[in-house]
Amino acid sequence: MIRVGVAGAAGRVGTAVCEAVDAADDMKLAGRADPALGVALGDILGDCDVVVDFTTPDTALENARACVRAGVHAVVGTTGWDPTPLREERGANVFVAPNFAIGAVLMMRFAAEASKYMAKAEIIELHHDRKVDAPSGTAARTAELMDGEVPIHSVRLPGLVAHQEVILGDVGQTLTIRHDSTDRTSFMPGVLLAIRRVGDLPESPVIGLEHLL
Ligand SMILES: NC(=O)c1ccc[n+]([C@@H]2O[C@H](COP(=O)([O-])OP(=O)(O)OC[C@H]3O[C@@H](n4cnc5c(N)ncnc54)[C@H](O)[C@@H]3O)[C@@H](O)[C@H]2O)c1
Numbered sequence: 021m022i023r024v025g026v027a028g029a030a031g032r033v034g035t036a037v038c039e040a041v042d043a044a045d046d047m048k049l050a051g052r053a054d055p056a057l058g059v060a061l062g063d064i065l066g067d068c069d070v071v072v073d074f075t076t077p078d079t080a081l082e083n084a085r086a087c088v089r090a091g092v093h094a095v096v097g098t099t100g101w102d103p104t105p106l107r108e109e110r111g112a113n114v115f116v117a118p119n120f121a122i123g124a125v126l127m128m129r130f131a132a133e134a135s136k137y138m139a140k141a142e143i144i145e146l147h148h149d150r151k152v153d154a155p156s157g158t159a160a161r162t163a164e165l166m167d168g169e170v171p172i173h174s175v176r177l178p179g180l181v182a183h184q185e186v187i188l189g190d191v192g193q194t195l196t197i198r199h200d201s202t203d204r205t206s207f208m209p210g211v212l213l214a215i216r217r218v219g220d221l222p223e224s225p226v227i228g229l230e231h232l233l
Pocket of ligand 1: 027028030033053054055061075076096100119120121153
């Protein structure tokens with residue numbers, strides 16, 4: 021049994037992670053940390069093999085560091101922060117993914133491939149209006165993987181979950197690659213896969229679900 025703690029357990033994604041871990045035969049939900057629940061990450065670390073973090077951009081680095089220093093592996097879905105300083109940390113592994121949905125990972129791969137052959141591209145990313153960072157981590161990562169300069173446009177509206185369109189243009193034609201997460205359960209198979217694999221990573225941090233597929 022993998023003992024899993026969740027940081028951001030009262031949040032939109034954290035709640036879905038708690039349910040998914042609870043339902044997995046090989047995992048035990050060992051702790052739920054969130055200021056909204058009055059439980060600090062430090063209070064649950066001793067009970068965990070792996071912590072899953074879906075919190076905020078300003079807490080993700082500090083949380084991942086605390087996990088590694090306690091010998092607990094971390095799976096981080098929080099976006100809008102820089103994991104580079106984690107290269108200096110030893111003691112446990114960190115896995116970070118800007119998007120845990122398989123369709124989004126494929127969208128990024130296809131967009132990177134298409135950008136080698138078409139003249140220009142732009143990204144439109146659309147999210148619910150409570151998202152705190154812009155552009156989204158997925159859009160930033162997509163642009164990084166693509167050839168050339170790729171401008172990003174961010175839309176924040178109620179009614180949306182997580183959506184992205186990559187539009188490529190060339191003489192007399194366009195190609196549009198679109199992914200939609202219509203429910204947060206779309207992220208859960210990827211999160212469970214990362215929980216099972218984070219202990220065996222060859223290096224740390226590893227960034228991107230494509231490295232586990
Ligand atoms: N990688 C992915 O696939 C993916 C998918 C969806 C969302 N996200 C990202 O996940 C993050 C969370 O999104 P959300 O919609 O669930 O946000 P949310 O605001 O609903 O939840 C965040 C929770 O974190 C809690 N929190 C704040 N500081 C904390 C700390 N120090 N320790 C523990 N908990 C703390 C908050 O109280 C809140 O309950 C965002 O950065 C979002 O962009 C990533």
